[in-house]
Amino acid sequence: MRRRTTDADSQSGPCYDTPMSSEDDKNLINFIATTVEALRGRVDTISEQMATKVDLANLREEMKEDVAALRTEMATKGDLFRVESRLDTMSEQMATKDSLGRLETTMHGEFEQVHIRLEPSTSSSA
Numbered sequence: 001m002r003r004r005t006t007d008a009d010s011q012s013g014p015c016y017d018t019p020m021s022s023e024d025d026k027n028l029i030n031f032i033a034t035t036v037e038a039l040r041g042r043v044d045t046i047s048e049q050m051a052t053k054v055d056l057a058n059l060r061e062e063m064k065e066d067v068a069a070l071r072t073e074m075a076t077k078g079d080l081f082r083v084e085s086r087l088d089t090m091s092e093q094m095a096t097k098d099s100l101g102r103l104e105t106t107m108h109g110e111f112e113q114v115h116i117r118l119e120p121s122t123s124s125s126a
Helices: 022-049 055-072 079-094 097-124
Strands: none
Touching: none
16 A cells, blocks of 8 residues: 655755754754775775785785795605605615624624634644
8 A cells, every 4th residue: 555645745854953053053064074085094004905916916926936836846655655665675685683693693603713713724734
């Protein structure tokens, strides 16, 4: 249900109470202007701190170059596997402390036997 329009509706009037003084109007306008200027300052500060699309594109290119440089310095999984294989081969070929101890004992025994064999022949020739 629509309400009928009347002549009173078609007359435009001020949107605020008419007893409002012009001093109040000035204060309100000053408040609004001050608020707008403060917001403008904040927006300017934010705008200075933000990166542009060009800045982001340049950064992306720099990062691509940095990543490419890193890739040339990094080892691949294959490189690491080959190193691990070489280490395994080297560790299989290396002697342990226990095996070196056994070798030392064996060598002492053999030197003793050689020494014993050589002693009688050196005393008989003298």
